[in-house]
Amino acid sequence: MTDQHAADLDPANQDPDVASRHLAHKALEANDPTGWFEELYSAAADGRAVVPWDRGMAHPLLADWISTAQPDGTGKRALIVGAGTGWDAELIADLGYDTIAFDISPTAVEAAQQAHPGSKAHYQVADLLNPPADWHRAFDLVIEIFTVQALPIALQPTATRQVAEQVRAGGTLIVIAAAREDNVPDDAVEGPPWPLTRAAIDAFAKDDLRLIQLDQAPSPSDPTHYRWRAEYLRD
Numbered sequence: 348m349t350d351q352h353a354a355d356l357d358p359a360n361q362d363p364d365v366a367s368r369h370l371a372h373k374a375l376e377a378n379d380p381t382g383w384f385e386e387l388y389s390a391a392a393d394g395r396a397v398v399p400w401d402r403g404m405a406h407p408l409l410a411d412w413i414s415t416a417q418p419d420g421t422g423k424r425a426l427i428v429g430a431g432t433g434w435d436a437e438l439i440a441d442l443g444y445d446t447i448a449f450d451i452s453p454t455a456v457e458a459a460q461q462a463h464p465g466s467k468a469h470y471q472v473a474d475l476l477n478p479p480a481d482w483h484r485a486f487d488l489v490i491e492i493f494t495v496q497a498l499p500i501a502l503q504p505t506a507t508r509q510v511a512e513q514v515r516a517g518g519t520l521i522v523i524a525a526a527r528e529d530n531v532p533d534d535a536v537e538g539p540p541w542p543l544t545r546a547a548i549d550a551f552a553k554d555d556l557r558l559i560q561l562d563q564a565p566s567p568s569d570p571t572h573y574r575w576r577a578e579y580l581r582d
């Protein structure tokens with residue numbers, strides 16, 4: 348690691364968002380748009396960085412959906428996309444769902460397992476852009492929070508399709524994402540993240556997967572930014 352690279356990561360030097368964006372830009376220049384996640388999580392594991400999205404609790408918009416919908420996971424399967432350190436997965440597994448929580452970063456998977464000893468969720472490494480074939484339409488509940496928007500806009504259509512394709516007939520998809528106005532062009536967004544337009548939210552609804560509820564709420568951490576919470580049902 349170069350001295351500059353170490354300085355980029357040093358939590359004392361940087362706002363965590365700025366530091367992770369530096370890593371992302373370097374990975375994008377090297378044509379490795381997902382390589383920086385492992386780099387960030389492994390730096391965080393030995394105290395050289397902070398994972399900016401690690402909330403230490405499930406996302407409040409997911410918790411709110413659960414308290415309203417009161418889903419019963421008994422005998423059902425759930426998939427948590429880009430599960431990070433696992434707080435959302437824990438909430439879902441505690442509802443009785445047989446839960447797979449996956450992430451592209453092996454260190455994130457280890458961190459989730461260590462943070463939740465005795466967890467009912469199954470944490471594993473997998474790539475959303477090339478998921479295991481036996482996940483196809485196999486889940487009653489799929490939770491996607493902030494993963495698609497963490498990928499460059501050119502990769503988002505594939506990521507969106509893969510999220511949607513894991514929902515079985517009769518199953519539900521919940522998407523929580525940063526919101527972008529439709530009139531903000533792609534090249535004006537300097538991600539990550541690359542927030543999702545309304546058209547990008549609509550793009551999850553393909554074939555017999557229907558958008559049944561869409562809400563916009565201020566971000567709990569920054570009320571000047573908005574979050575989508577979208578619920579889809581596969582007929």
Ligand SMILES: C[S@@+](CC[C@H](N)C(=O)[O-])C[C@H]1O[C@@H](n2cnc3c(N)ncnc32)[C@H](O)[C@@H]1O
Nearest residue numbers: 384429431450451452474475476492493494497
């Ligand atoms: C912005 S973080 C959000 C993490 C978590 N969902 C949350 O809300 O706290 C994006 C996560 O997606 C993971 N990720 C990125 N690309 C992925 C891919 N292609 N397949 C699986 N996970 C991916 C990253 O490692 C990271 O943990």
